[in-house]
Amino acid sequence: MGSITLAAGKIPATRRVATAATGESVAVRWILIGVAVFFLALFIFLPLAIVFSQAFAKGIGVYWASLRQPDALAAIRLTLLAAAIAVPLNLIFGVAAAWAIGKFEFVGKTLLITLIDLPFSVSPVVSGLIYVLLFGLQGLLGPWLARHDLQIIFAVPGIVLATIFVTFPFVARELIPLLQAQGQEEEEAALALGASGWQTFFRVSLPNIKWGLLYGVILCNARAMGEFGAVSVVSGHIRGRTNTMPLHVEILYNEYQFVAAFAVASLLALLALTTLLVKTVVEWRARRQLAESAAWNEEGQIA
Amino acid sequence: MSIEAKDITKKFGHFTALDHVDLKIPSGELVALLGPSGSGKTTLLRIIAGLEFADSGTILFDGEDTTHRNARDRRVGFVFQHYALFRHMTVFENIAFGLRVRPRNLRPSKEQIHAKVHELLRLIQLKNLSGRYPSQLSGGQRQRVALARALAVEPSVLLLDEPFGSLDAKVRLELRRWLRQLHDEVHITSVFVTHDQEEALEVSDRVAVMKEGRIEQVGTPDDVYHRPITPFVYNFLGNVNLFHGRIDEETPIHEGAAGEPVYVRPHLLEIHRQPNGGGHFRATIKHINSAGPLVKVEALSEWGDPVQVELSQEKFRELQLAKEDTVFIIPKELKVFQKKVV
Secondary structure, eight states, X not given: OHHHHHHHHHSXXXXXXXXTTTXXXXXXXXXXXXXXXXXXXXXXXXXXXXXXXXXXXXXXXXHHHHHSSHHHHHHHHHHHHHHHHHHHHXXXXXXXXXXXXXXXXXXXXXXXXXXXHHHHHSOHHHHHHHHHHHHSTTSSSHHHHHHTTOOOTTSHHHHHHHHHHHHTHHHHHHHHHHHHHHOSHHHHHHHHTTOOHHHHIIIIIHHHHHHHHHHHHHHHHHHHXXXXXXXXXXXXXXXXXXXXXXXXXXXXXHTTOHHHHHHHHHHHHHHHHHHHHHHHHHHHHHHHHHHHHHHHHHHHHHO | OOEEEEEEEEEETTEEEEEEEEEEEOTTOEEEEEXXXXXXXXXXXXXXXXXXXXXXXXXXXXXXXXXXXXXXXXXXXXXXXXXXXXXXXXXXXXXXHHHHTSOGGGOOOHHHHHHHHHHHHHHTTOXXXXXXXXXXXXXXXXXXXXXXXXXXXXOSEEEEESTTTTXXXXXXXXXXXXXXXXXXXXXXXXXXXXXXXXHXXXXXXXXXXXXXXXXXXXXXXXHHHHSOSSHHHHHHTSOOEEEESOOOSSSSSOSSOOSOEEEEOGGGEEEESSOOSSSOEEEEEEXXXXXXXXXXXXXXXXXXXXXXXXXXXXXXXXXXXXXXXXXEEEESOOEEOOOOOO
16 A cells, blocks of 8 residues: 555655745745736737637628638648648657667667657758759659659648658657656566567557657647648649648738638637647646656666 | 576677576476676576577477577566556456467457456455556565466466565565465476575575576575585675685684685684684674674674674673673684685
């Protein structure tokens, strides 16, 4: 029973409560909270409110009509398509890469970690340009692609590729610390008990990382749907064909179609809010899983 | 099933974990691999299990070569030092795991699995905790679940890596006896790794003492304790006083004289107030610890070596020893290891 109280005592221990010695006076506390709330209101709540108020400025009818424009629908479809391709691919890649990094020692590990981080450190516009330079008409592979009648740049494949590139790190980044914290004793135990590699993965490894994995997927999805820069470079902005939602919003806005622009933007905002909500729940579970893993290992060693 | 390791060598980079190791384990025996950390005992165990592969040498199970089979095909039960229980599964699910992952044609029915798990839960005396998760169990309980999980697949060999290493002293003692009892009941060939000599001597049928990737001596606990063949074994299996000197009739251990090192266990040194006869040396008492069944005395010999002596409480009261007293010490039994002529 001792270990229960120990384990239970360990997790809330990360939550710090200010004591008299480290706490601030009441006035300072109110000022700090006030400043934080002011900035939140100014930079987050206000813009969000404006998005929705602008979207509904001419009534719900107009709002609906602008969402049902063929171009808007095409943009929504394309965004969903890009995410539907990019997220599962990066899910598989992320798990595989995190698995290799978290559980094995091999030459070039540091290089792999650096490469996974690359999309984070490179400006999305540059990412897009890379694809133009590679696949564009004047690009490296352009002539060959043209000869075979394949179009990547200014077409859907380019958008999908750019989306995959910018959302590349999310899943892997989320899983690496988790897998490293867990070590591989449980996998070894499963193997010694006669489980096959796949059985070990699905019955032992996957359940141990599921919250971290879900968290990574949510972030990956949010970015895939909201990406602007990289997609903008490779898209060519062909209405109804190569416009994603963020690009469509920009075009509408530049054409002074404020209601329509904000209507589509409100969808993205809704997506963000939903993501935030799901993320909070999942993040809480994922963090608990990581804390449990750490406490579990630590306890095993000390107890 | 008997196990035989033949000429096993394993290197990790430049570090030689195992250096041409040979070990035979007869069927049904409980054998301890005993040694300090870094002596290669866990590596040897993992190679027997198929979790690690030797650079050279062979592993035979019942005379059959299993060197290239992995853990999955060797039918071994392995108990990990930190238990490695599946944290997202209940006790029941943990124990049932090995049965549930079997190929369909070999998998027992639901009822059979249920019966088997409950039989094991009875064996480990945790029947009412089958629905608990590992994090809700104490260390000793986790250890027993790990053992039951390994036994569920009816392995031909049971391998345990420091099975009591992370438990507190009381639970450790209890589980140790329990493991011995269990082995007497099931008679499965078992190998366990430990760095605790007391544990090895108490539990096992035979002990293999390891040092720096080699096996120093294999024998019954009685053998290795009373008839050690190397200074290391003598040293590792109990407290020991080491003197450099020569043995002669008058004073058994001479100051500064060249010769073989002489070993004496602390309880084989006798303390006297007066020099009686000879064969003694003079020492000054520096520290006395009388808590426990034996009184431990630390003294400084006349030539400046620290000496540890253990004596009974009775004898201690009789002598009325105090710090800084000068006493005469007579070794009752000396151990000298002849230097190997190379």
